[in-house]
Amino acid sequence: MKITRVETIYLRQPEVKFQCDSGQDALIVKVHTDAGITGIGEVDSNPLGARGIIDGPFSHTTAAGLASLVVGEDPFETEKLWHKMYRGNIYGGRRGVAIHAMSGIDMALWDIKGKALGLPVWKLLGGGFHQKIRCYASSLFGHTPEETGNLARRYADQGFTAVKFGWDPMGQDAKTDVALVREARKGLGEGPDLLIDAGLVWDSKTALQRAIAFSEHDIFWLEEPLRPDDYEGYRKLSEATSVRIAAGEEESNRASFLDLMDKGRVDVVQVDLTRCGGFTEAMKIASLAWDRGLPVANHGFTTYINVTAALHWLNSIPNALICEFVAEEETNLRESITKQKLRAKDGYLDIPQEPGLGIELDEEAIARFRV
Numbered sequence: 001m002k003i004t005r006v007e008t009i010y011l012r013q014p015e016v017k018f019q020c021d022s023g024q025d026a027l028i029v030k031v032h033t034d035a036g037i038t039g040i041g042e043v044d045s046n047p048l049g050a051r052g053i054i055d056g057p058f059s060h061t062t063a064a065g066l067a068s069l070v071v072g073e074d075p076f077e078t079e080k081l082w083h084k085m086y087r088g089n090i091y092g093g094r095r096g097v098a099i100h101a102m103s104g105i106d107m108a109l110w111d112i113k114g115k116a117l118g119l120p121v122w123k124l125l126g127g128g129f130h131q132k133i134r135c136y137a138s139s140l141f142g143h144t145p146e147e148t149g150n151l152a153r154r155y156a157d158q159g160f161t162a163v164k165f166g167w168d169p170m171g172q173d174a175k176t177d178v179a180l181v182r183e184a185r186k187g188l189g190e191g192p193d194l195l196i197d198a199g200l201v202w203d204s205k206t207a208l209q210r211a212i213a214f215s216e217h218d219i220f221w222l223e224e225p226l227r228p229d230d231y232e233g234y235r236k237l238s239e240a241t242s243v244r245i246a247a248g249e250e251e252s253n254r255a256s257f258l259d260l261m262d263k264g265r266v267d268v269v270q271v272d273l274t275r276c277g278g279f280t281e282a283m284k285i286a287s288l289a290w291d292r293g294l295p296v297a298n299h300g301f302t303t304y305i306n307v308t309a310a311l312h313w314l315n316s317i318p319n320a321l322i323c324e325f326v327a328e329e330e331t332n333l334r335e336s337i338t339k340q341k342l343r344a345k346d347g348y349l350d351i352p353q354e355p356g357l358g359i360e361l362d363e364e365a366i367a368r369f370r371v
């Protein structure tokens with residue numbers, strides 16, 4: 001089998017609000033083959049930047065469009081092709097958007113392999129740890145503490161055993177920060193786990209003060225309190241509090257995750273399959289975390305393609321902690337573009353059993369959102 005074409009598809013909702021919700025647009029990658037099998041992948045990044053990395057021309061041997069490197073190759077050779085893409089674009093591609101772009105192609109290659117063999121991706125990865133995985137309802141904070149409490153109550157009523165709130169308005173002042181967490185806990189009641197995603201707002205001392213204050217409301221983890229390059233701040237914070245510190249969505253490839261683990265000393269490693277370098281790299285990151293005694297979780301705030309990929313991966317590693325599942329009001333785009341609509345049952349998501357990723361695109365919806 002040979003790869004014949006790589007297609008990038010940019011989707012966008014008619015209205016994109018100024019908020020930290022990356023599900024308002026999407027970059028989908030299709031990898032076509034001469035066997036008639038098409039693999040699907042996704043990139044969560046600056047979408048047109050990632051598209052340029054994929055569709056761009058061969059410039060020279062360390063700056064090549066990723067499609068130009070994989071067309072004509074055998075899609076089964078995922079390890080070889082990962083390194084070919086990495087080496088072929090190393091000039092500008094060691095971190096960030098180029099690794100994000102590679103993730104979409106790598107994901108599509110694994111989808112092709114699964115479809116060709118009639119097996120789910122997790123089986124190809126040697127997985128089979130779970131039948132279902134506990135997930136947390138992932139949401140932005142309400143505009144006020146009270147609104148956050150109401151959201152928490154709604155998610156608890158839906159049967160989730162863990163709920164996360166993130167980003168604005170956290171970080172404005174100590175009083176509001178603590179009120180947001182207090183009301184979230186009040187809304188949830190005592191049972192469910194409460195996860196807090198600060199959204200890159202503090203220095204390490206402020207984060208430590210908040211971690212101590214939030215402890216009174218029993219939080220499961222504190223995510224991304226610091227800017228991602230402040231590994232020293234992460235280390236000081238992690239060593240000073242018993243609250244789990246989680247991070248990783250800003251990292252791409254295992255070298256940057258190694259910095260997060262060994263310099264930043266975080267407690268939970270969050271890996272986004274559409275950013276980290278795809279399945280090929282995510283397996284290695286999970287293994288590095290396992291060697292350090294660290295649990296991992298996925299990150300994914302975009303489409304059901306991303307969550308489905310995460311379920312395959314979490315089912316293939318020994319240190320899966322929990323799965324992120326966006327519980328925001330369904331956006332048009334997320335709810336429309338795939339035939340499968342993921343739903344949590346009693347706070348769990350089932351492991352996909354269909355060949356490949358087990359995701360089909362709704363081509364009519366894709367045409368509707370396509371830019």
Ligand SMILES: [Mg+2]
Pocket residue numbers: 166197223224249
């Ligand atoms: Mg986050």
